[in-house]
Amino acid sequence: MTVAKNIFKARRRVTLSLLAVVGLAACATQPAPKYPELSYNHIPPIILGVAEIQIISANSATNTATGVKHVEAQMPTAPEAALRAWARDRLKANGVSGVAKFVIETASVTETDLKKTVGFKGLITKDQSHRYDSKVRATLKLEGVPRVTQAFAQAEVSRSQSIAEDATINEREQLWFNLTEATMKDFDPIMAQSIRKHLADFVR
Numbered sequence: 332m333t334v335a336k337n338i339f340k341a342r343r344r345v346t347l348s349l350l351a352v353v354g355l356a357a358c359a360t361q362p363a364p365k366y367p368e369l370s371y372n373h374i375p376p377i378i379l380g381v382a383e384i385q386i387i388s389a390n391s392a393t394n395t396a397t398g399v400k401h402v403e404a405q406m407p408t409a410p411e412a413a414l415r416a417w418a419r420d421r422l423k424a425n426g427v428s429g430v431a432k433f434v435i436e437t438a439s440v441t442e443t444d445l446k447k448t449v450g451f452k453g454l455i456t457k458d459q460s461h462r463y464d465s466k467v468r469a470t471l472k473l474e475g476v477p478r479v480t481q482a483f484a485q486a487e488v489s490r491s492q493s494i495a496e497d498a499t500i501n502e503r504e505q506l507w508f509n510l511t512e513a514t515m516k517d518f519d520p521i522m523a524q525s526i527r528k529h530l531a532d533f534v535r
Contacts, residue, residue: 371420378535380426398444411438429476437468460496486522
């Protein structure tokens with residue numbers, strides 16, 4: 332009996348140890364991924380004949396409909412931060428007077444609830460649960476330039492991306508980062524073209 336009890340106790344200790352290991356593994360979470368800082372230093376800068384570049388935020392989140400909410404504050408890189416980085420890296424001053432004001436008018440990402448499949452089919456269907464819509468709009472205007480009363484360039488870009496209902500937090504954040512990055516890739520050539528078209532006399 333003593334031998335049997337000892338064997339039982341030993342097996343019980345092993346079982347408890349295994350359960351403890353499984354419990355620790357279940358509690359472990361995936362490390363949060365690190366996202367690169369969006370930079371535009373690899374693109375030749377747009378040199379303007381002004382004395383100063385100013386970056387101004389006129390962006391404000393507007394009210395949304397039911398089932399729609401702003402998520403910029405949760406994102407690894409919010410659109411406004413990306414626009415600021417773009418202006419800082421791409422716009423350079425090389426003049427003696429005047430100011431080029433880069434005004435961020437819209438820099439938003441909204442989350443919209445999507446309809447899910449109901450009934451028995453819903454049990455075996457993996458739906459897209461949310462759609463994310465990004466929109467950026469900015470104006471570059473010149474002030475204090477001799478013999479110029481009004482000169483400006485504008486660009487506006489929007490993109491959308493949906494996500495599956497079983498997506499992890501890390502997958503959602505990766506989608507947000509990719510969405511901002513793709514939006515800015517669209518924004519760059521449009522704004523550059525607008526500057527060269529409407530502010531051609533001031534591009535060095």
